[in-house]
Every structure is written in C-alpha cells, then in structure tokens.
Amino acid sequence: MSKQQAPLPLIDLNADVPCCPPLAQSQVPAETAAVLAPAFKALGDPVRLRLMSMIASAEDGEACVCDLTPAFNLSGPTISHHLKTLREAGLVDAERRGTWVYYRARPQILRQLAALLSIEPAAAATV
Amino acid sequence: MSKQQAPLPLIDLNADVPCCPPLAQSQVPAETAAVLAPAFKALGDPVRLRLMSMIASAEDGEACVCDLTPAFNLSGPTISHHLKTLREAGLVDAERRGTWVYYRARPQILRQLAALLSIEPAAAATV
DNA sequence: TGTCTGATTCGACGGACGTCGAGACAGGCG
DNA sequence: CGCCTGTCTCGACGTCCGTCGAATCAGACA
Numbered sequence: 001m002s003k004q005q006a007p008l009p010l011i012d013l014n015a016d017v018p019c020c021p022p023l024a025q026s027q028v029p030a031e032t033a034a035v036l037a038p039a040f041k042a043l044g045d046p047v048r049l050r051l052m053s054m055i056a057s058a059e060d061g062e063a064c065v066c067d068l069t070p071a072f073n074l075s076g077p078t079i080s081h082h083l084k085t086l087r088e089a090g091l092v093d094a095e096r097r098g099t100w101v102y103y104r105a106r107p108q109i110l111r112q113l114a115a116l117l118s119i120e121p122a123a124a125a126t127v
Numbered sequence: 128m129s130k131q132q133a134p135l136p137l138i139d140l141n142a143d144v145p146c147c148p149p150l151a152q153s154q155v156p157a158e159t160a161a162v163l164a165p166a167f168k169a170l171g172d173p174v175r176l177r178l179m180s181m182i183a184s185a186e187d188g189e190a191c192v193c194d195l196t197p198a199f200n201l202s203g204p205t206i207s208h209h210l211k212t213l214r215e216a217g218l219v220d221a222e223r224r225g226t227w228v229y230y231r232a233r234p235q236i237l238r239q240l241a242a243l244l245s246i247e248p249a250a251a252a253t254v
Numbered sequence: 255t256g257t258c259t260g261a262t263t264c265g266a267c268g269g270a271c272g273t274c275g276a277g278a279c280a281g282g283c284g
Numbered sequence: 285c286g287c288c289t290g291t292c293t294c295g296a297c298g299t300c301c302g303t304c305g306a307a308t309c310a311g312a313c314a
Binding site: 030034 | 150152153154155156157160161163164167168169170171173174175176177179180181184191229232234237238240241244245247248
C-alpha cells in the first residue's frame with residue numbers, strides 16, 4: 001500500500017489538502033501522507049534537490065533548462081526527466097517562451113512542507 | 128550519480144553538515160544535497176511519513192513498535208524495515224527496554240529540513 | 255519551406271525499493 | 285530450563301527508479 005500506484009498526474013497541493021499542523025504535533029492522516037509523501041520523494045534525490053534549489057534561488061524567480069543542464073554531468077533527457085518529476089510533484093511550474101523553457105518554484109507547497117516539519121522550540125527543549 | 132550507492136550506515140546530520148541556508152536563498156551544494164536528500168527520501172513514503180508523525184507526536188516523545196504496527200495493514204517485518212530506513216536516515220533513534228523497542232524522533236534534523244524548505248514571506252510576495 | 259537548436263518523449267537496461275513468509279534473536283515468565 | 289511474545293534479519297519476488305541513446309516535437313530564422 002506504500003507503493004504509489006495511484007496515477008496522480010498533477011498534484012494540486014493548494015486545493016483540498018489540510019496538511020498544515022506540524023508532523024510532531026498531531027498524527028498525519030493517511031490521506032494527507034499519501035498526498036504529501038510524493039513531494040518529499042521528489043526532493044529525495046540529490047539531483048532534484050539541487051535543481052529545486054537552483055530554480056527557487058534563481059535571480060528572477062525562474063531558471064532556464066539551458067542553465068540547469070550544464071550544472072550536472074548528466075544527459076539532457078535525464079535532467080528533463082527530473083524536472084518532470086518535480087513538476088508532477090507540484091513543486092515547480094514550467095513555461096515555454098520562444099525557444100527556451102523556464103521553470104519556476106511554487107512557494108506554497110514548499111511552505112506546506114516546511115510547516116509539516118516545523119518543531120516548536122518547546123518540544124525540542126524536552127530532549 | 129543520483130543513485131545513492133553510498134553505504135551511509137548512519138547519517139550524522141548533526142556533525143559536519145552546513146545545511147542551514149534555505150533552499151530558495153542560495154544554491155544547495157552537491158555535497159549537502161547528497162547528505163540531505165536521503166532524509167527527504169525517507170519521508171517520501173506514506174507509511175514512513177505516518178510512522179515519523181506517530182513517533183514525533185507521541186505522548187512521551189517515544190512510541191513502541193507494538194503501538195505502531197497495528198496502525199497499518201502491513202506485516203511486522205515491513206514496519207520494521209521502514210523503521211530501519213528512518214533510523215538510517217537519522218530521523219529517529221531506537222532503544223530497547225525489556226521486551227519492547229521504543230522509537231524517538233530526532234528534532235535536530237527535522238529542524239534542519241524545515242529550515243532548508245523555509246521561505247521568507249518576501250519571496251512569496253513576488254508571485 | 256528547410257534547417258538548425260533547444261527540450262521532451264520513447265524504449266531499454268541495471269539497480270534499488272516495498273512487500274512478504276520463514277527463520278533467528280532477545281527478553282520475560284512459569 | 286523451556287516456552288511464549290515481541291522484534292529483527294534473511295531471501296525472494298514484482299515493481300519502480302535513474303540513466304542513457306535515439307527519435308520526436310516546438311520555435312526561430314534565413
């Protein structure tokens with residue numbers, strides 16, 4: 001049941017997901033886990049984590065594939081595949097402008113993931 | 128190079144990892160990505176995400192395997208396997224007391240992951 | 255229209271992952 | 285000591301993932 005055989009063509013994290021109470025505060029419901037786990041999974045690869053960072057920290061908030069690809073010792077199709085994974089996880093958006101394709105981070109889901117992992121200092125003090 | 132063929136028996140996230148500047152603020156270095164990606168990967172499974180939440184939100188800060196297992200329609204060995212994955216990712220600690228084994232969350236790495244995903248409100252306003 | 259460049263899709267291969275049953279290990283209790 | 289319960293390890297199986305080369309699609313430009 002842990003294998004995501006669900007199609008989930010495009011996750012709409014902004015729609016119906018409650019998601020927000022921190023993971024350490026209340027138990028994450030199975031449905032929420034099923035929706036958010038793919039996002040963490042998408043970040044669970046070093047290449048995608050760097051791609052996500054390069055996109056999110058880009059100057060104008062967007063990065064061209066032509067700038068992302070040469071940063072790795074990987075083929076173009078492989079980078080394209082990782083970008084598709086990030087896109088299907090709802091972490092980035094793609095837009096074609098003329099010859100080039102630009103990727104842009106979606107801050108909302110990033111905030112949701114960060115909120116899920118957040119720990120109030122009081123809980124940490126108990127250690 | 129994205130395939131984690133590294134053994135990484137036990138990640139020591141608290142030791143030499145800089146890790147802290149948000150992902151959207153400066154590019155995550157390859158070395159940092161290689162160390163942190165497995166932690167996200169460990170959270171990238173619905174079962175492990177729920178296990179992590181059940182452990183982190185437990186009453187006394189710890190949860191017994193005997194309480195975790197019946198919450199899923201999965202065999203004992205499978206739950207044990209997922210707990211081992213969380214342990215090797217540095218997300219939880221295990222301790223045997225008598226007959227039962229108790230798992231405890233490690234707040235430090237959770238804070239590091241949350242910090243990496245954090246977005247200052249200013250950046251979000253640019254959308 | 256033809257051609258060139260940038261990006262994606264397709265098909266394939268090897269390795270990793272999630273799951274299980276069977277067996278082994280650890281500790282408590284008659 | 286022997287048995288029982290709880291947990292982990294070990295193989296095994298089917299599926300998914302990361303990677304590549306080849307082919308395809310999308311625009312720009314002459």
